[in-house]
Amino acid sequence: MDGPAIEVRGLRKVYRTSITRGRITALDGIDLAVPQGQLFGLLGPNGAGKTTTVKILLGLTHQTEGTARIAGLPVSDPESRRRVGYLPEGHKIPGYLTARQTLSIFGRMSGLDSATIKRRSVELLEKLNIAQWIDVRVKKFSKGMTQRLGLAAALIHSPNVLLLDEPTDGVDPVGRREIRDLLRDEAKNGAAILVNSHLLSEIEMTCDRVAVLRSGKVVAAGRVEELTRQTAKYKVIATAIDDALLAQFHGERVNGHVELSVDDLQQLNAMLDQIRARGGLVSELSPMRSTLEDVFVDLVRA
Ligand code: ATP
Numbered sequence: 001m002d003g004p005a006i007e008v009r010g011l012r013k014v015y016r017t018s019i020t021r022g023r024i025t026a027l028d029g030i031d032l033a034v035p036q037g038q039l040f041g042l043l044g045p046n047g048a049g050k051t052t053t054v055k056i057l058l059g060l061t062h063q064t065e066g067t068a069r070i071a072g073l074p075v076s077d078p079e080s081r082r083r084v085g086y087l088p089e090g091h092k093i094p095g096y097l098t099a100r101q102t103l104s105i106f107g108r109m110s111g112l113d114s115a116t117i118k119r120r121s122v123e124l125l126e127k128l129n130i131a132q133w134i135d136v137r138v139k140k141f142s143k144g145m146t147q148r149l150g151l152a153a154a155l156i157h158s159p160n161v162l163l164l165d166e167p168t169d170g171v172d173p174v175g176r177r178e179i180r181d182l183l184r185d186e187a188k189n190g191a192a193i194l195v196n197s198h199l200l201s202e203i204e205m206t207c208d209r210v211a212v213l214r215s216g217k218v219v220a221a222g223r224v225e226e227l228t229r230q231t232a233k234y235k236v237i238a239t240a241i242d243d244a245l246l247a248q249f250h251g252e253r254v255n256g257h258v259e260l261s262v263d264d265l266q267q268l269n270a271m272l273d274q275i276r277a278r279g280g281l282v283s284e285l286s287p288m289r290s291t292l293e294d295v296f297v298d299l300v301r302a
Contacts, residue, residue, distance in 0.1 A: 003072055004034055004035045004036075004192070005034055005035060005036045005070065005071055005161050005191075005192030006032065006033070006034040006040075006057065006069075006070055006161055006192050006194055007032070007034075007067075007068070007069045007070075008031060008032045008033075008053065008056070008057075008066065008067065008068045008069075009067045010029050010030075010031065010065060010066035010067070011027050011029065011030045011031075011032075011056065011063050011066035012025070012027055012029050012064045012065040012066050013025070013026045013027040013049070013056065013061070013063050013064050013216075014064045026049045026052040026216055027049045027052055027053065027056075027216045028215070028216035028217050029065075029216075029217070030049070030066075030211075030213065030216070030217065030218050034192045034193075034194055034209075035192060036160065036190045036191070036192050037188065037190050037192070038187060038192055038193070038208050038209060039183060039184070039187045039193045039195065039206055039207045039208050039209075040192070040194050040195065040207060040208065040209050040211070041196075041197065041206070041207035041209070041210035041211075041224075042054075042194055042195070042196045042210070042213065043198075043200065043203060043210055043211070043212045043213065043292075043296060044212055044213035044214055044300070045300045047215075048213040048214055048215065049215075049216045050196045051089075051196070053213075054086075054163050054165065054194070054196060056068050056075060057070060057075055057084075057163060057194075058075070058081065058086060058163065059075050059076065059080075059081060062076075070084060070161055071083065071161065082110075082111075083157070083159050083160040083161060084159055084161045084162075085155050085156075085157070085159035085162045086154055086162075086163045086164075087150050087153075087162075087163070087164045087165060087167055088150075089165035089169065089196075090166075090169075091146075091150045093149060093150065093153075094138065095137060095138050095139030096137060096138075096139065097137065097138050098134065098135050098136060098137055098138070099121075099125060099133055099134050099135070099136065099138065099141075099149050099152075100134045102138060102153060103120075103121040103124070103125075103149075103152060103153060103156055104117050104121070106153040106156045106157075107120065107121070107156045110156060110157035112156065112157055120156055120158070121152070121156070122134070124151075124152040124156065125149075125152055127178070127182050128149075128152055128178060128182065129148070129175070129178055130145055130148050130149065133145065142170075143170035144170050144171040144172055144175050146170075147167070147168070147169055147170050147171050147175075148171070148178075148179070151179065151182070155182075155186065159191060160191055160192065161191065161192050161193075161194075162186065162191055162192070162193040162194070163194050164195045164196065165196045165197075166196065166198070167179055167183070167195060167197070168180075168197070168199060176202065180206050183206060184206075187208075195207060200291070200292045200293040200296055201292070201293065203292060204224055204292040208223065208224070209221070209222065209223050210222070210224060210292070212295075212296060212299050212300075214300055219300075219302075220295070220299055227292065227295050228290050228291060228294075228295060229289065229290060231287075231288050231289065231290055232261055232262065232263070233260065233261050233262075233287075233288040234260045234268060234285060234286065234288060235257050235259060235260075235285070235286050235287075235288050236251075236257065236259075236260055236271075236282065236284065236285050237257045237258070237282070237283045237284035238258070238275050238280050238281060238282040238284075238285075239275075239280045239281050240275050240278040240279060240280025240281075241258055241275060241280065245271070245274055245275070246258065248271075249262065249267065249271045250262075257284070259288065272285075
């Protein structure tokens with residue numbers, strides 16, 4: 001396949017609403033490209049246009065202008081969806097089905113034969129750590145287990161493109177890590193993954209690149225480490241830092257360490273000299289970066 005696995009160019013979507021008899025511009029000319037093997041985070045405040053983007057990619061609504069392609073095919077071509085896996089937010093699986101039956105239905109809808117469904121179901125439920133629940137009805141599943149099953153259903157046909165809305169919603173920290181590992185494996189095997197999430201720390205840990213949408217426009221895009229730039233702050237853990245020294249170097253105590261705002265390295269070293277002169281020991285010194293949450297809040301408030 002030539003070109004990115006997911007590509008949108010100049011995408012505009014204007015909804016006509018009967019409520020206000022007006023028009024809402026949900027997307028105002030966005031460009032995005034996700035190559036195979038990449039985990040891409042789509043961020044933005046409520047109403048920014050994330051769901052609309054995903055709905056256009058799935059052919060559930062149509063763009064007003066611009067192009068959207070999956071695996072090189074326009075999304076108006078149903079063939080483009082054959083190798084797409086989708087996990088909607090707050091998805092519902094009928095409670096009377098077991099995990100095995102659920103995956104069998106999704107597998108058959110994707111055109112898989114029964115041997116492949118059987119193999120893939122066990123493989124995915126094992127990776128997601130719910131294999132022992134394979135013959136239990138979904139109504140007995142916790143929220144986190146239902147979420148894992150939804151992910152298994154989205155992955156049953158080994159898709160090339162994954163569109164995931166809040167994949168770790170309701171999942172405990174251990175489960176979130178398992179899901180992150182699974183998504184990384186899928187990306188390593190070549191899948192292009194678009195993750196839509198409000199959990200910014202989760203996106204920071206999972207995604208290679210992100211785009212931030214605001215009012216239907218891309219206001220920032222890039223690798224996570226490009227966006228979370230280094231600040232002029234250092235984290236210091238050391239003994240013998242008293243209040244006078246803190247005040248001298250504009251430091252503050254935060255959760256057992258000291259955060260120091262310094263203008264240059266000379267100032268930083270001057271502080272270290274003073275700590276040592278007092279017989280203090282430095283056990284950690286590291287430059288601090290802004291988090292994705294800091295960047296996000298700045299962008300959406302601007
Ligand atoms: P959230 O984080 O709250 O899910 P979102 O970023 O997914 O938000 P969208 O659901 O894409 O945002 O909505 C973008 C804009 O389009 C909003 O102003 C929303 O009210 C509007 N919108 C979405 N769907 C429709 C629709 N079917 N008819 C009219 N307006 C709509």
